[in-house]
Amino acid sequence: MFRFKREQSVVNVAGVKFGGQPGELATVLCGTIFYQGHRIVDDEEKGIFKREAAEALVCRQAELSEETGCPAVLHIYARSIQALQKYLDFAEQVWTGPIIIDSADPLTRAAGAGLVTELGYADKTIYNSISLSTDAAEGRAIMDSEIDSSIILAYNPSEPGVDGALKLLESGGNVLEKGLIPLARDYGIVNMLIDPGALPLGSGAGAILRFSVVAKARLGLPVGSVIHNAISSWPWLRERGAAIRKCCDAAAGSLQLLAAGDFLLYGPIENAEFIFPVAALSDILVAEAVADLDIFPGAGHPLHRLV
Amino acid sequence: MTKRAAISKRGYDDSWPPVRGDYVVGDPMCGVAVVTLASSLFVRGAAITGPCKTENLGVEKIIANVVSNCNIRFLIICGAESKGHLPGDTILALHQNGVDPQGRIVGSRGAIPFIQNLPFEAVRRFQEQVELVDCIGLEDKDAIEALIVKYQDLARPFPGMPFQAVRKASPRPVLPVGDGDLFLGSGVVADTMAWLALSED
Numbered sequence: 001m002f003r004f005k006r007e008q009s010v011v012n013v014a015g016v017k018f019g020g021q022p023g024e025l026a027t028v029l030c031g032t033i034f035y036q037g038h039r040i041v042d043d044e045e046k047g048i049f050k051r052e053a054a055e056a057l058v059c060r061q062a063e064l065s066e067e068t069g070c071p072a073v074l075h076i077y078a079r080s081i082q083a084l085q086k087y088l089d090f091a092e093q094v095w096t097g098p099i100i101i102d103s104a105d106p107l108t109r110a111a112g113a114g115l116v117t118e119l120g121y122a123d124k125t126i127y128n129s130i131s132l133s134t135d136a137a138e139g140r141a142i143m144d145s146e147i148d149s150s151i152i153l154a155y156n157p158s159e160p161g162v163d164g165a166l167k168l169l170e171s172g173g174n175v176l177e178k179g180l181i182p183l184a185r186d187y188g189i190v191n192m193l194i195d196p197g198a199l200p201l202g203s204g205a206g207a208i209l210r211f212s213v214v215a216k217a218r219l220g221l222p223v224g225s226v227i228h229n230a231i232s233s234w235p236w237l238r239e240r241g242a243a244i245r246k247c248c249d250a251a252a253g254s255l256q257l258l259a260a261g262d263f264l265l266y267g268p269i270e271n272a273e274f275i276f277p278v279a280a281l282s283d284i285l286v287a288e289a290v291a292d293l294d295i296f297p298g299a300g301h302p303l304h305r306l307v
Numbered sequence: 308m309t310k311r312a313a314i315s316k317r318g319y320d321d322s323w324p325p326v327r328g329d330y331v332v333g334d335p336m337c338g339v340a341v342v343t344l345a346s347s348l349f350v351r352g353a354a355i356t357g358p359c360k361t362e363n364l365g366v367e368k369i370i371a372n373v374v375s376n377c378n379i380r381f382l383i384i385c386g387a388e389s390k391g392h393l394p395g396d397t398i399l400a401l402h403q404n405g406v407d408p409q410g411r412i413v414g415s416r417g418a419i420p421f422i423q424n425l426p427f428e429a430v431r432r433f434q435e436q437v438e439l440v441d442c443i444g445l446e447d448k449d450a451i452e453a454l455i456v457k458y459q460d461l462a463r464p465f466p467g468m469p470f471q472a473v474r475k476a477s478p479r480p481v482l483p484v485g486d487g488d489l490f491l492g493s494g495v496v497a498d499t500m501a502w503l504a505l506s507e508d
């Protein structure tokens with residue numbers, strides 16, 4: 001293991017801290033609820049869902065967070081603004097920590113920025129995400145909202161790989177006039193969480209591991225990923241049993257943490273059962289590995305809580 | 308090689324389709340391919356059938372697998388569009404407008420519509436070889452299978468060789484080694500850009 005020469009900034013969203021030197025802070029784990037195809041959702045457009053089942057999932061993630069010391073974030077995926085409103089109403093009643101708002105639809109995302117501002121949730125909301133696809137209208141919606149935390153998606157299809165992703169963040173590369181980081185600042189984002197974007201295995205998924213180390217060394221910002229997507233899109237694995245799929249998912253998450261990841265969007269919130277123990281294990285190993293490098297694990301770290 | 312064997316190999320290589328993915332292969336001699344976008348539909352009669360949920364890598368796989376089989380002259384785009392990503396809209400835009408020098412698909416309304424792993428010639432070949440049948444939103448299997456039959460009757464092999472759309476070779480420059488920006492302890496540092504760990508001794 002290692003420590004970075006550059007000072008590593010720590011981002012604080014609603015009391016949850018992301019970033020720092022490897023081994024310093026516990027990994028932040030973000031479980032997705034109401035995702036496409038989620039069995040507890042009856043109507044994705046209207047946001048009709050099985051409330052008791054949803055509550056059980058959110059509470060279970062919170063329990064595992066409390067037990068292991070890895071902070072949790074609720075990642076809410078919504079297909080429409082109508083659905084997002086219902087999901088936020090629900091979240092407000094069962095969850096006090098940070099939330100990530102997310103949709104494949106840019107209009108829903110943009111409207112979501114306004115909605116969380118109206119509801120008074122902006123200070124605990126992380127926008128997912130500012131990316132190459134963020135157009136002027138979406139940027140304006142973010143700017144007009146009170147959101148100041150966002151995931152910055154560094155996926156650069158015109159120049160795949162680590163260098164292309166860094167260029168997109170810093171200067172815009174050959175696809176944007178301005179880098180995503182200065183652009184996010186223009187939109188009023190103070191707390192930036194860097195995500196390289198996970199590609200399928202065989203299409204360059206592994207680059208996110210090197211990117212995590214390089215981006216932290218160069219930018220000093222918290223870095224994480226949705227490495228779960230690389231696993232879930234693997235056709236070969238899909239034909240294997242659930243136990244094998246979980247092992248691979250857990251191993252991928254652990255590899256991301258070994259490569260200096262500060263947070264994981266670990267996929268379906270149901271995966272909390274195995275992701276929290278795996279992340280806690282990884283955090284403990286990393287903290288012990290850097291013990292001689294003048295890095296001290298913070299209060300509540302799994303090292304203090306589980307061993 | 309017998310005449311029959313020669314005919315059976317016409318228009319595609321034995322390894323077709325060259326790119327792995329979430330699809331079902333039918334008769335490679337058929338002139339119709341079907342993309343069902345975000346819908347999981349099993350339709351019969353096409354050379355290849357499968358979903359496509361992304362406006363970049365998913366579209367690339369379709370192009371690579373279509374242009375490597377000269378028999379395929381029609382691509383039926385059906386099923387529900389994938390919200391936000393809009394791969395159906397992206398395929399239509401790609402066929403009509405192509406890509407700009409950065410690989411961005413001109414005119415697509417998808418989120419990040421880029422072709423990154425195929426040469427521009429593959430896109431040109433796709434435009435020349437196939438005609439698109441825009442049925443975005445259609446999920447009726449019987450209706451789709453009727454379209455396959457209809458267009459199969461019209462399809463004649465593309466006059467040319469199968470186009471093998473291989474990946475663009477990535478340049479691999481020798482990375483300059485700068486100062487160590489990452490410490491591993493015991494006098495060992497690493498330059499993360501060069502991905503090189505070195506001893507300070």
